[in-house]
Amino acid sequence: MNFNEVISNARDSLTVKRVYGDPYEKDGLTVIPAASVRGGAGGGSGHDEKGQEGGGGGFGVNARPAGAYVIKDGDVSWRPALDVNRLIAATGLAVIVYLISRPRMARARAKSSESPSES
Known part of the structure; x- marks a missing residue:
């Protein structure tokens, strides 16, 4: 061809x-x-x-x-x-991002709860 x-x-x-x-x-x-x-x-x-x-x-x-x-x-x-495959992929991606960022958010909350007088 x-x-x-x-x-x-x-x-x-x-x-x-x-x-x-x-x-x-x-x-x-x-x-x-x-x-x-x-x-x-x-x-x-x-x-x-x-x-x-x-x-x-x-x-x-x-x-x-x-x-x-x-x-x-x-x-x-x-x-x-409605593209079900795309919906499932986007939901899975959102869950992965949440799980990865959860420890960072916890550390940020712990730092922000410390008062400046305690340091």
């Missing part, structure tokens, strides 16, 4: 259909799912002193649910998606 083929495949992969899904309609309610899509491609070619040529390329796509547009009675609203 040459670089032009990689770029062509990348262009085909990053279409609006990857960001917005097909609308779902039921009982007068329309839901249009949306995603956050990121991608990248790269490649190159060259030759050595013997005249041999070579090349390569690569492409990657990352997509995450972002939310959905909800249409009801002519009103449109945005409903963000």
